[in-house]
Every structure is written in structure tokens, then in C-alpha cells.
Amino acid sequence: MFDTVLVANRGEIAVRVIRTLRALGVRSVAVFSDADADARHVREADTAVRIGPPPAAESYLSVERLLEAAARTGAQAVHPGYGFLAENAGFARACADAGLVFIGPPADAISLMGDKIRAKETVQAVGVPVVPGSSGSGLTDAQLVDAAREIGMPVLLKPSAGGGGKGMRLVRDERLLADEIAAARREARASFGDDTLLVERWVDRPRHIEIQVLADGHGNVVHLGERECSLQRRHQKVIEEAPSVLLDEATRAAMGEAAVQAARSCGYEGAGTVEFIVPGGDPSSYYFMEMNTRLQVEHPVTELVTGLDLVEWQLRVAAGERLPYGQRDIELTGHAVEARICAEDPARGFLPSGGTVLALHEPQSDVVRTDSGLSEGTEVGSLYDPMLSKVIAYGPDRPTALRRLRAALAETVTLGVQTNAGFLRRLLAHPAVVAGDLDTGLVEREVDGLVAQAVPPEVYAAAALLRHAALGPQASGTSDSSGSFGTSGSPGTSGASGSSGASAWVDPFSVPDGWRLGGERAWTAHHMRPAGQDPVTVRVRATADGGVELLLDDGLPPLRGTLPVAVAARGGAASRFAFRLDGVTHTFAALPDGTWLGRDGDSWHLRDHDPVAASLTGAAHSGVDSLTAPMPGTVTVVKVAVGDEVAAGQSLLVVEAMKMEHVISAPHAGTVSELDVTPGTTVAMDQVLAVITPAEEETA
Structure with missing residues (x-):
């Protein structure tokens, strides 16, 4: 076994690899860009080396700087994780030239399987069925269009290099082929440095099933069963599970053998995944799509049902060990399901989000595992992939695993960064998912019903109560930093739990209970604005019985509740608190000023809002439409002046963030009266990019 291994990656996969290195007693070396100087993977490694400024091309993708870091720290091997250089044959060869062991397959296998066109030809030669599509590499745009017409619509455009759904485009309308080809090439070039495309027949309502293989350098190859990865958005997997409910033992064995043959055809070594597209109505008619020559994001579900540590076996195979087991020794026990937590806002079309992690709770238990690169204080920017963590649940059967994962997602709190955790929890409760009736288009078809369209009343209530509590003074003589309410009808006592000293005195005139001389208690208004939504006013009034009334500006009757308990803010950390509203108890984690709230896996961003300032801002832009950045990112294309x-x-314009492109289009006909960005400009969310003066105003 190696003494020292450099992990050429970041985030949750770097933390995951370091965990196994520590268990094996191997010294770990982390690398980091300036953006990650205080990242979790840096703190958990035995040593860490700076490799450059934030842009990936100048740090994590710099082969020269990675090799320098390995030489400086005495590393004997390099683990590439996934993404970045994990499937880069040039990097694998550079490691070998530098005397380092690349913990992955041989460079020739990476090169062969990394070219999807050559890969299909190679596996087809050994009897593995492939998806019908174009043949040959280096096709021009015109040749791709001709191939698509010959195959028949709809078709799928795919980059020949790379993976992870980047650059893939489903085209149903032949008239859109030229634009989609251009967009796919642009995204492929940005993601993989190679814009070569192929086109394949699109299988309607397909299921995506992949087989995990493991091969050593002595000719032994086994498969570790399948993973179902059919729940996807924009060709990106969001939920994965093992095993698949679709396959019977005969089909599992046949697909497993096909995967083994695919691995043998390229001289594979290490852990890899062979991906198949499977018609849901005929599982026996499966087609090879591609082989991922690396560890997969979803590898934990295979680990949980097989009991094998795949990172450990990557290391052992790279060190020259033989696999001590054959195919008959591999058993699948129980069921595991994984959810990918990404920095994205479902309510805004799943656009990438960002920010600072203000508070973090990630479930860990005997049956729930969270692989994460996060810690409190982590800055989530727009330079890298949006995946932050993975929550994985295990059970003796699929219903138990699903139930445990839904509960774990409800418990997950990532305050300060909007994530898709709540969306995933609702997805896992969808009747089709519960029944195992899956296909790769299910999420897109059902997305509107899975996205929280509005902030729930209890969230506004929680934020308003926290803001209201902040108005109240602390009881003199106490050391508790809890926010507190004066209990209506009992001036001089604190309504918060945990206050010390029953005789502590509070000035009754500073208690925000709405008391007025000779009149009924008045409402105290709190104005809040969710990110990307209109402001909402919540009025709070203490009641004579020690409770509270809340009035939202939605015309509904007042809500009756209790004061929150356990509101605390020591050292700036978030706290958990609970209150009852209309007979239901709600528990949140939040900052004491009510800015961020977590609820069943959702994070709600509620800022204090000044309605006067908002009306002045609106008046300033009257008559024109400002086009704003839908996400923090970089402007890559400007088509107008x-x-x-x-x-x-x-x-x-085109804005790119976290490897995703977003096209900014004109809302109406008019003239570009302002243009505040150029290609390469870094922009914040909601930053004004351009202003379009309507055509009717010009002629008025």
C-alpha cells in the first residue's frame, strides 16, 4: 500500500477519499485554489498545497501544478476523484511519466472509453448491444444534421468526450438542430475542452441503469450489481438507488456479463461503470450508452448493498493487489437510495445559487450516511460544480430506505445557500417513485408539482416572530443571550425558555407586545422579501392569554400561535426553535434575526424589506425592462450592443455558472438602451445586465 496519496479534487469527493485513506493509515495530501483555502477537504487532509487562483483552469485543471504538489509532498500516487481530470488520459500519462501511480484505469482505456464513438464500436465488436446513432468522429454541423434526419426525430446530441450530462441536448424539432448543435458544442468545449459531438436515437420513457465493475491488473473482472439512475433533470442524475426494481435475476446477470465484457474489451483496471439505456417496457432490450472510467458520484449505494469500500479497492488494485473474490462471492443485501444536494433554487427554475453556509446539519447514523464537503462558513460560489453533498439511506427493503431518506432530507439544514433538498424529499414521496415506475423524463414531467411555489405561512410566521423577539430587551441580570418576548399580561417576565433568575426585571414599556394606553393592543408590522419574490408584510400581536396572533397580507383571518422557544444566538450560530401555529407544531433552524429558515429540507431566504425604498426603485425603472442575472456567474456571450x-x-446574452448556461432573451421588442457587461464579466444574482426600452415607448 502507498504511504502518501495526493487527492486531485475538491469538495465532497475529496473528503470521501481522505476518509478511506485515513482508515488505511495512508497520509493524505489535499490541493486547493484560493477559493478553497479554508474548505473542509483542506482541513481534513494530513497536509494541503495551494495550486493556484480560483478559476479551475489555473488550479484544479492544471496538470503541471498538481504534479508539482505531488513532488513537494512526496506523494506516490494520485487519486483524481471524479470530474476535473478523473477521465483525462493525458493526466494519467503525465502521472506515470512523473513516477506517480494514477489511481484509475490505464490511460489507453480512459482514451478509448472517453471517446463515445470509439467506445460504441469497441463494445459492439464483443457483442454488447449499442444505441443506434451516427458513426465516425469529427462530424461537421451539417453531417450531424444529416445523421439526425436519417435516424429520425427525436434525437439526443452528446459530446464525445466527458460525461455527467454536460452538453447533452434532446432535440424533438428538426428546425432547432442548428441552434442546439451550436449550444452543445459550446458547453462541451467549456466542460471538456473538446466540442466533438455524436447523435443518437432518443428512446422515449427510458430507464437509465448502470453496472458497477471492478477489475484488477491480473485479469480478474467482476460486477457489483446495478444502480437505477432514471430520476434526472437536464440529463443530470438527482436520485440513485441499488438494486433496481426493474431487473430480475436473469436480466441482472445478462447486463452484468455485458458490462464485464465491455471492461475486458478495453483492458480496464480499477472501479468503473458501464451505463445502459433500457426501455421500461422491455428490460431485456438494453443498450450500451457509455463507460465512465472513474468512481461515480452514486458509488455509496453500491457500497451499502455490497459491504465493499470502492475507494479502498481502487487503492488496493492500483497498488497491485488481486481481487480476493469472484463473481459468485458478490451478494446484494438490502436497498440503498442516494439524493444529491445541489446549490440550486427550485423556485427559480433550478438556477444555480450561492452564498455562505451559515448553519449546517447533516444527518449521520447507522442507516443514514451524508458525504459532504461543507462546513459552517463555507463560501459556495459559481466557479465549480453545484453539487454540495449526498445523503444516502439504507434499509432491508426499498420502502424502508425511501422512508429513511425522506426523513433524513427533512432533517438536512444548509442555511445560507438555497438547495434542492426539499424538492428531492417531495420527489421521493411521488406515487410513481414510491411504486418504482421510473423513467428519465419523470422529473421533468412532474416538476411543477414538486417545486414549492410559495413560501408557506408558517415560514413567514417564524421569521416574523424571530424579528419580533429581537425587538425585546434582555432581562437584566441574566447571562442568557436568548431572544425573548415579554409575556402579555405579565410585564416583567421573560417568555423565552432558559432565562435565569425568576425575579429578573424587564422594563414593560420596552416589551414589543403592542400594549397601548386606553386601547387595544396594536399590530407590529414586519416586512419581508423572499429571494426573487414580492415583499410580504406580516403583523404580529401578543394576546392576553400569552399567545400571539399573526396577520399576513393575503386577506386571510389571523393565525393564532404560541411564542417560539429556544431562540438562541451564541457566537453567531444558528439555533433550533419551535412554536405552534393553528394547532400544529413547527420546528426550524434559523439565525436569530429571521433571515434564513430551514423547513423540511427547504431553505427560505427572507430579508428585511423596506417598502418605501422598493417603490422608489420601481419608479426609477418605470417604462423600461432591466434584464438581470438569474444566478451568480460569468457572462460568456454578448450578442448585442x-x-x-x-x-x-x-x-x-449567455450567463454561465457551475457548468450551466442560461440564455438571457429580450422580453419584448425594443432597443438596447443600456449594456453593463462584456464577455468575461462576473455578475451577482439579480445584477442588471442590460436595459431594453420598449418599442412602443420609442414611438410615443
């Missing part, structure tokens, strides 16, 4: 006339729906 000031003074240009544009048509409604015309593409004007």
Missing part, C-alpha cells in the same frame, strides 16, 4: 433593435424572445 447599445442602440441595437431587438425582437421579442431574441437571444441577447
